[in-house]
Amino acid sequence: MSPSQTAGRTRREARASTATNLRAGSECKDRRMAPKPSTTLLILGASGDLTSRLLLPGIATLLRAQPARRVDIVGADLRELDEVEWQTRVRTALQLDGVLGSGAKTALGGTRYVAADATDPKALQALIDSIACDRLVIYFALPPHVTELVCGALEQIGVPEGTILAIEKPFGDSLEAAQRLNALVTRIVPEDRIFRIDHFLGLHTVLNLLGLRFTNRLLEPVWDRDSISRVEILYDETVTLEGRAGYYDRNGALRDMIQSHLLQIMALIAIEPVASVSARDLRDAIGQVLRASSIVDPVKHTRRARYTSGSIEGREVPDYVAEEGVDAKLGTETLAEVQVEVATARWAGVPFILRSGKSLAGIRKRAIIHWKPPAHVPEGFGGHDTPDRLVIDFKPDGFELHITTNGEGDPFTLEQTVLRGELGGGALLPYGEVLASILDSDPRLAVRGDAAEQCWRIVEPVLRTWQRDEVPMHEYRAGSKGPRGWRTNA
Numbered sequence: 001m002s003p004s005q006t007a008g009r010t011r012r013e014a015r016a017s018t019a020t021n022l023r024a025g026s027e028c029k030d031r032r033m034a035p036k037p038s039t040t041l042l043i044l045g046a047s048g049d050l051t052s053r054l055l056l057p058g059i060a061t062l063l064r065a066q067p068a069r070r071v072d073i074v075g076a077d078l079r080e081l082d083e084v085e086w087q088t089r090v091r092t093a094l095q096l097d098g099v100l101g102s103g104a105k106t107a108l109g110g111t112r113y114v115a116a117d118a119t120d121p122k123a124l125q126a127l128i129d130s131i132a133c134d135r136l137v138i139y140f141a142l143p144p145h146v147t148e149l150v151c152g153a154l155e156q157i158g159v160p161e162g163t164i165l166a167i168e169k170p171f172g173d174s175l176e177a178a179q180r181l182n183a184l185v186t187r188i189v190p191e192d193r194i195f196r197i198d199h200f201l202g203l204h205t206v207l208n209l210l211g212l213r214f215t216n217r218l219l220e221p222v223w224d225r226d227s228i229s230r231v232e233i234l235y236d237e238t239v240t241l242e243g244r245a246g247y248y249d250r251n252g253a254l255r256d257m258i259q260s261h262l263l264q265i266m267a268l269i270a271i272e273p274v275a276s277v278s279a280r281d282l283r284d285a286i287g288q289v290l291r292a293s294s295i296v297d298p299v300k301h302t303r304r305a306r307y308t309s310g311s312i313e314g315r316e317v318p319d320y321v322a323e324e325g326v327d328a329k330l331g332t333e334t335l336a337e338v339q340v341e342v343a344t345a346r347w348a349g350v351p352f353i354l355r356s357g358k359s360l361a362g363i364r365k366r367a368i369i370h371w372k373p374p375a376h377v378p379e380g381f382g383g384h385d386t387p388d389r390l391v392i393d394f395k396p397d398g399f400e401l402h403i404t405t406n407g408e409g410d411p412f413t414l415e416q417t418v419l420r421g422e423l424g425g426g427a428l429l430p431y432g433e434v435l436a437s438i439l440d441s442d443p444r445l446a447v448r449g450d451a452a453e454q455c456w457r458i459v460e461p462v463l464r465t466w467q468r469d470e471v472p473m474h475e476y477r478a479g480s481k482g483p484r485g486w487r488t489n490a
């Protein structure tokens, strides 16, 4: 059995037993109305893009993989939305390959939409009272300042026993805001019922990092500063703003991608060996890495850039600042790169380079572990003894091991050979994976409060340096590989 299969089996088993415990301990407001134990997913911000584009399709894959699972979906938002329109949105999202599975049919049958101002305690109380269920999951698909207001209202009115809060990224918009939000949410429910969402933790390749790293005798002994020269985590996208200027222009690549997703991936690559893959062991180890991490010199160790007009895969793309909804005065970057140091005995001196950008020439979503060259290459070899590297592709799932071998035809020359493999994907989209863990109360795929704060602590010196314009804003043509001179070895 491959490591990924082992990890997958463990996850499923853990979920099954957690679900059983929950079912045994759950309470129902009105058992006559809901004879079978059930969970209601109350989505706040349901009329938004995230719900249709990511959340509902995630649920669709979950209900297809586990048709017996019961999830009632209640959508709520400020916006008035016709019940028929909501039903159509849910049906469209739940229909996979044109087919509505049995689990999806049940979910669709029970779904409804409520127009409500969830920041108003009275309206929120009425909304929650209208839901008869065993266990409530409140999903905040909302901007951080609105999430904070809703949590303020929840603190006033209280939540039903067992309620879970699932909070979308970004968690706060600064260290101070994240600390304030953490203090607030933990006054409402305990930490183990707070799921700070990072859908990258539901990516199979990201999860497979654990199996790959910890179950291979071949890798673990060379996973440190003695053997590794640097680690790159790259997330180059071809997508542009996709109508998200309202959100993106206030955040930029550093906050949108590096502060959250890429630091989480970095932490999983850098964690110390864990005794178990329990939520506690994993999250303790992640916390330890993040506490030890910093961007030592933001002027020297960061770069930023913004795209200008160009064309991507035949699509004409305007200058970023000419995109609808963009405020040029904000000086938002669409490509960011930082060098993080992890000050531990394992990693001291090894740069972790994290980079992400939009409107680039091609999709490169990968981590690359670069090993040092061997201490001595026997004299007499011709050709190149390029250092070994492991490339882990997040999308599509896969990996490549680049190693040096004897050259073809002449055994006394050297050349690079690439061993390719697939890392087992799964039936669920990342949001499906994350939602499954929420519904099963398994916090392994959620960000713990301390980690969310640490990620802000790591990037804030950069944000301040950039605000003072101490790092130049470069430009790159949309559809190019980035600014000149920014090439990486990946």
Ligand SMILES: O=P(O)(O)OC[C@H]1O[C@@H](O)[C@H](O)[C@@H](O)[C@@H]1O
Pocket (backbone or CB within 6 Å): 237, 239, 256
């Ligand atoms: O590759 P994925 O799964 O679409 O994730 C990337 C996206 O992740 C989101 O969290 C960011 O807000 C987007 O800007 C980004 O495009």
